[in-house]
Amino acid sequence: MTGDLLAGRYRLHSRLGAGAMGEVWLAMDERLQRPVAVKQVRLGAGLGSAEEEQARQRIAREGRIAARLRHPHVVTVHDVVEHDGRPVLVMEYVSSRSLAALVTEQGPLAPATAARLGAQAASALAAAHVAGIVHRDVKPANILVDDDGTVKIADFGISHAVGDASITKAGVLAGTPAFLAPEVARGDDPTAASDVFSLGSTLYAAVEGMPPFGAGVDNPIAVLHRVAAADFPPPRLAGPLTPVLMAVLCADPDRRPTAEQVTDALRAVAENRAAALSTVGSTAARTQPVTSPDAATVLATPVPAPPGTRVDLRPAPIIGGGSARRRWVAPLAGLLAVGLGAGAFALATAPSTPPSDAGSAPATTTAVPDPATLTGAVSEYFALLPDRVDEAWLRLGPALRTQGQTVYRNRWSDVTDVVVTTPPVVTSATAVTVGVRLTLADGTVVQETRVLDLVLDNGTALINADSIVDSATSTPPPPPAPDHKGRGEENKKGSGKKGKDGEDG
Known part of the structure; x- marks a missing residue:
């Protein structure tokens, strides 16, 4: 492969890595004389010729969509070509390591570090969502970090095109489901809210050293069930990042914050403007939100936020109904006011329209009980x-x-x-x-x-x-198996017995 010329333009130099979706090579764009990263996409196994053609078309389409996205924290797609019958994505070359490799090498990250990296990724997702693009596969392996700490997200939409982390035609789970959103694990189409959840799982793994639902290397089906049930332990090492994680990992996609809102929350944590969040649900965390008519939430993306944005980062409610054997999702709730210039960023615990049967919530005080x-x-x-x-x-x-x-x-x-x-x-x-x-x-x-x-x-x-x-x-032991020796069988055996005098009875 080294030295091969793809599409009469891209000369392969060295192999950078390989994954479930294919191989990545460092190449030289001989027309523009610039280094590029070339990904030769591996099509799904077991596909017929018609299905392979559909997959190729999907990859080309997703590549063209991703190429429209220009953002400082997104790996730019320059071109989509074909070589030896396989789709090839030509992308911006980024000298970097993935977040997955970073955590493997250095161990769990400090909450402020994870928040700083996560804020960059969230800003990229915010820009993509405004453009109508959903990533569908946010995970540590797709978060690239260069030597100065700049983050770029790779593979927008490509996982969907090749069927990564999905049930294949043969009924086998392809890829890891560890970073899927619950609704996606249950079969719903990915949305912008799904990307937000996956980013939360990614940051959880960065600070805890393990994805919220487990790695699932040996049993991805078990992980898929845990994801679908939103069954995960609260973070132990996240410190001030905890309320943000619990908000983005909300089981209900309609109650998750947007990527734009998450960007601001993560920046606040990175800048130590959320120190009161170290204890989730504590009195200190229940600060009333402060708003100002002059406040403005400004992103480092082309996406402006409305003035005085009230951000709903409530955690998942306790899930009722159904089998009580499923894990209950216990809420970790709190209010956070994070200064954004003259404005504030609020983590709210109460819905904007409270349930009709919720009753009036008591007015709490700030005193500490003995x-x-x-x-x-x-x-x-x-x-x-x-x-x-x-x-x-x-x-x-x-x-x-x-x-x-x-x-x-x-x-x-x-x-x-x-x-x-x-x-x-x-x-x-x-x-x-x-x-x-x-x-x-x-x-x-x-x-x-x-x-x-x-x-x-x-x-x-x-x-x-x-x-x-x-x-x-x-679980209770199963009931004892029924006695299969009915009276008919006993009578049958009894008919062959001899009486006391040695004669048949």
Whole structure:
């Protein structure tokens, strides 16, 4: 391959790498005398001739679409050609390492570093989304970082064209699903919100050293199920980046922030303008948003934000209904006000239009409850469950009430018993750790360790955040197999027995 001339113009020099979608070579554009990166795209396995032709056309189309995007944090596509029957993308050459390689070499990144890199990637996605382009495959391997820390995103739309990270014709999962959004894992088409989720998974992996749903190298199907259920542990090492991660990893795509909003949030973290976010859901994080009619959110992209943008970065609600055996998504909620010039960036915990059954949220104070009040409130809360669920609802703070009372009831509908197995212990100014055992209607037993964050409302401690940090499930043993020796068989055997006198009975 070295020395080959592609399309009469691109001379291959050296192989830069290879992946699921093909090989990447350093080449020289002999017409313009500039180095370029050439990706020879590998078509999906098991395709017929007609399907291969469709794939080639898709790749060419996606390449042309990506070529329209010009942004300082996007790898530019210069040309789309064909060589030996395979599509070839000719791209800007970037002397860099992928974020995946960076984390492998250096270990998990500091939250501020991840935020700085992520802000650049988010700004690229914001520009792409305004142009009507969805990346579809945001992951660490597609985030390129050069020596001075400049980020460029590669492979816009190409994964979709070749069917990467999808179910193949033979029913086999191709590619890793670790960075997919839940709706994509369930079969929905990718959207701009899906890109935002994938960026969140990418940054989670950068600071935690592992994707939120696991790597899935040995069992990608299991990872796919976890992604579809939005089942992931809260980040432990993300510090001030945590609220942003929890917001972009919201299970509901309609409640995720836009890439433009994420850009501003990540810049704030990178510039240490979000130090109050180190404790998720704490009183310090629930700062009321500050707005100004003169405020303006200005991006380093061609995409301006409206003045005084209120940014909804709420975490996922607790998912109710269905089987309680699926992992419940516990919300980590909080309000963040990040100064943007004279304006502010708000992480809101309440929906703009609250659910009709949510009830009026109590007005919390900023006082810190004493330890006895905290542990007593947690014990009383679990003592009400599951039989007195409406009374337990009244013990929730404003962040947890955003889910609505109907959802909350559904969450506990399959639970028949709740037992506190490890007494509540105060672990920070407003947080309590407790062990509980839940028994479900089908006999399944779930042992959980939970961290609850509390706030004061006129002297009453209310539970404002509830996260599951450890969980183990045991299912009941199957019922004994039925006795297949019916009376007919017994009679059949009995008919051959002899009586006491040795005669047939």
